[in-house]
Amino acid sequence: MQKSIIASILWVILFMLAPVNLIASDIGIDFFHGSYKEAIEKAKDENKIVFIDFITEWCGPCRIMDRDVFSKKEVGEIFNQSFVSIKLDAESDMYMPLAKEFKVKSYPTYIFVDPNTKQIVHRSGSRQSVHDFLLTGLQASSTEYNSVKLLERYDRGDRSREFLEQYVLYLKINNYSKKLSVGFEEYMALPGVDLTDKTAWIVFSKKNRGIDNELFQEVVKNQKKYRSLFGDELNEKLESEFGLILQRAAHACLYDASKDNSQKYKDAVKLVGEYNFQNKEFVMDHAHAIYLIGQRKFDEMHELIMGILADDSYSFDQKNKFSWFANYARKVDNDIDYLNKLVIYMRYFAYNADDKTDVRAHYNYAKLLEEILLQSDIEKDIFFTKMPSFGDKTYSLRPKDLKRKPKK
Numbered sequence: 001m002q003k004s005i006i007a008s009i010l011w012v013i014l015f016m017l018a019p020v021n022l023i024a025s026d027i028g029i030d031f032f033h034g035s036y037k038e039a040i041e042k043a044k045d046e047n048k049i050v051f052i053d054f055i056t057e058w059c060g061p062c063r064i065m066d067r068d069v070f071s072k073k074e075v076g077e078i079f080n081q082s083f084v085s086i087k088l089d090a091e092s093d094m095y096m097p098l099a100k101e102f103k104v105k106s107y108p109t110y111i112f113v114d115p116n117t118k119q120i121v122h123r124s125g126s127r128q129s130v131h132d133f134l135l136t137g138l139q140a141s142s143t144e145y146n147s148v149k150l151l152e153r154y155d156r157g158d159r160s161r162e163f164l165e166q167y168v169l170y171l172k173i174n175n176y177s178k179k180l181s182v183g184f185e186e187y188m189a190l191p192g193v194d195l196t197d198k199t200a201w202i203v204f205s206k207k208n209r210g211i212d213n214e215l216f217q218e219v220v221k222n223q224k225k226y227r228s229l230f231g232d233e234l235n236e237k238l239e240s241e242f243g244l245i246l247q248r249a250a251h252a253c254l255y256d257a258s259k260d261n262s263q264k265y266k267d268a269v270k271l272v273g274e275y276n277f278q279n280k281e282f283v284m285d286h287a288h289a290i291y292l293i294g295q296r297k298f299d300e301m302h303e304l305i306m307g308i309l310a311d312d313s314y315s316f317d318q319k320n321k322f323s324w325f326a327n328y329a330r331k332v333d334n335d336i337d338y339l340n341k342l343v344i345y346m347r348y349f350a351y352n353a354d355d356k357t358d359v360r361a362h363y364n365y366a367k368l369l370e371e372i373l374l375q376s377d378i379e380k381d382i383f384f385t386k387m388p389s390f391g392d393k394t395y396s397l398r399p400k401d402l403k404r405k406p407k408k
Helices: 005-017 036-046 060-070 073-082 096-101 130-140 147-155 161-173 177-188 198-207 214-221 223-230 232-255 259-273 280-294 298-309 316-332 336-352 359-375
Strands: 049-055 083-089 109-114 119-125
Touching: 036 049, 036 083, 049 060, 049 130, 060 073, 060 130, 073 083, 073 130, 109 130, 119 130, 119 147, 130 147, 130 161, 147 161, 161 177, 161 198, 177 198, 198 223, 198 232, 214 223, 214 232, 223 232, 232 259, 232 280, 232 316, 259 280, 280 298, 280 316, 298 316, 298 336, 316 336, 316 359, 336 359
Parallel strands: 049 083
Antiparallel strands: 049 109, 109 119
16 A cells, blocks of 8 residues: 555646646546445455545535546545445445544545545545546555644654644644644755745745745745746736735625725835736726726726626636626625616626636526526516526526525
């Protein structure tokens, strides 16, 4: 089960940094369809670990992992080699006791079990990228870097560079924010470690939040250096941090357009305006459009957005960030003036989306057309204004067989 695990983990770390275009394949994880007891026996016979994907009938992220991660050839190559994989419904009568024994409280949860001792050797969970899930599998199959060993070694005081590297990556993948904050600080304090270190950059770029810290200021002052090392990842980091400051202030005005919130937004604009970074104008315009919705200045918002949509210097992915403005309709009580402008943007996204199988653009457009028609001066007895007499009563992207989360 070891199988040159150190080399494999280092390969994944490098892989995580490389831009890749993974293509869906039929050769993904080969899930075993027998019982858990049979999976244990099979793993013993094949000298493998048991990988349990704990799911529920209402878990949306579980389905996303099935579609976007478990189906990948790269994932299947690692998991089929090292694990007997099985899906268990944590709320079924048969496996609820096992889920409780393993303290499964969220979904999906990934439990890796030694078939000989029936003890957990690695615990992980949540929606993960292909890159992160590959590292999850490699750490789980390692006798040195599985989660049980990582936590034990940390508690014993191991602060070696090789150990802390794997420890902070594990915490990063599994969103252990408090422990990650401490562990990352310890890792960065090691001799020879700075943000040019690949692991340090991964954690910093994805999890280290805020602009009022030395690491972020170091990056801002030396953008040319870090862009040469990490390319678009630097741009994404800067846009994410500065955009977050602006959007939090702008969103506050959606709920309460008081003078205090308006001033806080203006203060955020002034703060971000003092920095220089790529795509600064777009980041600030996007937040300003949100602010204008809160101020009910729809004409000004419309002029701003239409100018961006007509500007070929912006990519479609950038422009598509305005598709989320469909979610703000309720914040303005479905104001018909707002909806009449919004539908123009949603039509643009529906017409121009590169991926025509992405249904969200078409859903937003159709949903808006429906709402506008319902508010128009059409005859009240026309069929469109009546609730459907059969079939689904609402228009939704939710899969029919994905159940609702039970209320407790």
